[in-house]
C-alpha cells in the first residue's frame with residue numbers, strides 16, 4: 391500500500407500549481423483503504439496558497455473519510471519535505487499519534503519516515519475539547 395501511496399503522491403506533484411515558489415509538492419494519504427491525494431495550489435496573493443496535504447485532507451473529508459492511516463509527501467529538491475506547522479495540525483485532526491508520515495524524493499525513494507507524534511509533540515486535538 392505504501393508503494394501505491396508513493397505513486398499517487400508523485401502523480402499529484404505533477405499537477406502542482408506553484409508558479410511563485412516553483413516548489414512542487416504532492417501528498418497522498420490512506421483512509422479506509424482508499425487513497426486521497428493533493429497538490430499545492432499557490433496564489434498571486436501569496437498567503438492564499440494552499441499546501442498539498444490540505445488538498446488531500448479535503449478530498450478525504452469530501453468522500454466521508456475521517457481517519458488518516460498513513461501519508462506520503464513529496465516536495466522538490468534534496469531535503470525531505472516535512473509538513474509545515476499548519477499542516478501538522480491539520481493532520482492531527484484526523485490521525486492517531488502513531489500515524490506514519492513518509493517523505494520521498496521525486497524518484498519515490500524514502501528520505502524520512504516518522505510519526506505525527508514526533509512531528510507535533512504535546513499537540514492539541516479534538517480530545518482536548520471533549
Ligand code: THU
Nearest residue numbers: 411413415430441442472473474
Ligand atoms: N508546501 C506544501 O504544499 N506542503 C508542505 O509540506 C510544505 C510546503 C508548499 C506551500 C508552497 O506552495 C510551497 O510548498 C513552498 O512553500
